[in-house]
Amino acid sequence: MAVIGGGIAGLSAAWQVVTQHLGNEIVVLEGSPRVGGRLCSGQVAGQTVDVGAESMLVRRPEGLQLLAELGLTPVHPAKVGATIWSRGSQQPMPAGTLMGVPSNPSTLQGLLSADEVARAGAEQPVELKGDIAIGDLVERALGPAVVDRLVEPLLGGVYAGHARSLSAQACVPALYQAAAQGESLVATAQRASAAASQNGGSPVFGGLPGGIGQLPELLVAALEQRGARVRTGVVVRDLTRIVGGWRLTTGPTRDEQHLDVDGVVIASPARATSRLLEGWAPGAAAAIGEVDYASMAIVTYAFDAAASRSLRGSSGFLVPPVDGHDIKAATFSSAKWPWLSRVREDLTVARVSFGRFGDVASLQRPDHELAGAGLADLRRAIDGSLPEPRDVHVQRWGGGLPQYAVGHRARIDHARAGIPGDAALGLAGAAYDGVGIPACIASGRAAADLVVTRLREP
Ligand SMILES: Cc1cc2nc3c(=O)[nH]c(=O)nc-3n(C[C@H](O)[C@H](O)[C@H](O)COP(=O)(O)OP(=O)(O)OC[C@H]3O[C@@H](n4cnc5c(N)ncnc54)[C@H](O)[C@@H]3O)c2cc1C
CATH class of the missing domain: 3.90.660.20 (Protoporphyrinogen oxidase, mitochondrial; domain 2)
Incomplete structure (x- = not known):
């Protein structure tokens, strides 16, 4: 079995195989000279620090679980709070918001003007006719200032995108579902905030001493100990279906090399994945290729x-x-x-x-x-x-x-439906069901499970 792409999703797929599906041979092919993708360490003044992703959500279990399986102990950020640099001054980050939607609009005082707070306090119902941009949803419910000064900077941090383009359904499903059921966004934020405080102040984020950028190399060492092979500098240029599995083409065109495997997890970013699917799953390739x-x-x-x-x-x-x-x-x-x-x-x-x-x-x-x-x-x-x-x-x-643009969920469902049901192939990575590290770990492990299940089918 092969994994294409040695980011955290691809490495997690390989880890799932060596820990849960013993007896399957596994090779990870990473196109660049190093594993880890967006998890990456660099040096500044002789100190190793993260220069890509730097913390992971630990209110989801997948990241902590992976660290535990590797025998690693997480570290957590100091409780020092954060601010928003707005209108020329640093304002404390309002407590208890759900991706910028306040659980109590009066906590926005200082960050927003009195009129803007009053508008946020007079929530308007929003009737949905399908997916909507999160910025449009919140603007219609609570006014533009909540979007501009809270939702936008928070989404900018997670997705590097624009609130008025990103899908509410894919990026903040709790708010989308609330609106779809005619419920208040503020009440939804209140429930989320109450649930979070029931966790008794347990940490929200975690990392590793030395940086989360160390995780990929540590994972590779553990994979290799269990017999997996991880090859860097190997770009997979083509993927074709052959009897009994897949043929992966690597190497320069003048010196092509082939690797035949029974199953494959594609864990590369959307554009590369789209190219690999083009020849035999054009519908899926087109849908995935639309992810910017x-x-x-x-x-x-x-x-x-x-x-x-x-x-x-x-x-x-x-x-x-x-x-x-x-x-x-x-x-x-x-x-x-x-x-x-x-x-x-x-x-x-x-x-x-x-x-x-x-x-x-x-x-x-x-x-x-x-x-x-x-x-x-x-x-x-x-x-x-x-x-x-x-x-x-x-x-x-x-x-x-x-970018999970409006309609992302439908686009990804369409892509998955375009992969033949009998193909021992799984898709993993940030392009589909979540960009955060725990979501990518989950997607890698699920894709590996799917491939192994298909391989067992007669
Ligand atoms: C600057 C930045 C900061 C971030 N901060 C955080 C954070 O603090 N917390 C958090 O949870 N998330 C953060 N994220 C998001 C998160 O890091 C990524 O979504 C996640 O790491 C993506 O993992 P992945 O395995 O899906 O993809 P990638 O990390 O992109 O890995 C894909 C791999 O596939 C390889 N590849 C591509 N094409 C081929 C091919 N044809 N053949 C072989 N290999 C190929 C690539 O070289 C790459 O190594 C951040 C992202 C960025 C960019």
Whole structure:
């Protein structure tokens, strides 16, 4: 059996095979020189830090479960709170919102004007005729300011997309279902907030000491110990159905190589997956090919600790795009992650992110300009002195995050229906049912289960 793509979804698919379906041979083929995809470590001032994804939701079980199976102990962010840099000042992140929908509109005071809070407090029912953009849904219910100053920055952080384009059904299903059943969005946020507080303050996010970017290599070591093979620098260019399974074509056109396997999990991003399906599942290929991606960049700065205390008071801030700043968020990594401040007392590490779907211009700058623009925004945002950084790391993420546009669920259902029912093939990864790390782990494991089930069928 083969897995195409060695991101967290593909590696999780392989892990499911070696732990749950013993006796199946498995090889992971990763096109780039390193495994991990969007999970990636880099160095800043001699310190290893995450330069891609940096934390995972632990209110879902899949991430913690994988760490436990690998014998790894998670770490959790410090409880220092976050802010929103809105209208020129840092406002505390309102407590108890569901992707920006407040459980109590009066908590928005300060972030929103009195009129805007009053509008949010006068929720209007929204009649749905199918999927709708989350921004349109919330705007009709609670007014545009809640979208512009809360939903938009929060969604920007998770999807690097625009609230008025992203699907409510796929991105915030609880709000979509509430609206579809004629229920109040605020009441839904209240229920979610009450359920969360019943968890007694248990952590929401987790990572690893040294960064979550270490996870892929640790997973590869565990996979190899159990007999799986993981090959990097092997792009799968073509996938064809043959009797008894699949033929994978790799290597340059002049020196093509073939690998024949009984089952396959495709865990590459949508465009590559679409190309691999084109020849024998054109409907699925077309539907998956419609999933667009946003490009992003993460700039990480290392400052002298003594001169950058202003980056210690919170875990960072989000930025409403309506204010027209360059950056869309900042994470004060040394304040957020106690392991980091412990191992490097001399440094304050902070990172900023750039790029939303369609926003190409801000990324089309050379690294030093991007880093300079990020630093300028950071200085403006904290309204405090910040020295020149000791070191800077710029990481580009071309096609970083899939966009779940309105109609995403139907598009993905259509794609799945386009894969012949008897094909020992599974689809995994961020393009389908969730972009977060736990969702990708779940999709990899489920895809592996599906392939093994199909292989057992007569
Ligand atoms: C900057 C950034 C920050 C993020 N922050 C967070 C966060 O803090 N928390 C969180 O939960 N999520 C975060 N995410 C989202 C999350 O990291 C990703 O959605 C997730 O890692 C995607 O995993 P994946 O395995 O589906 O895809 P990828 O990581 O994209 O892996 C796919 C792999 O397939 C390989 N590949 C492509 N084509 C081929 C081919 N033809 N043959 C062989 N290999 C191929 C690629 O090289 C790649 O390694 C972030 C994403 C980005 C971009």
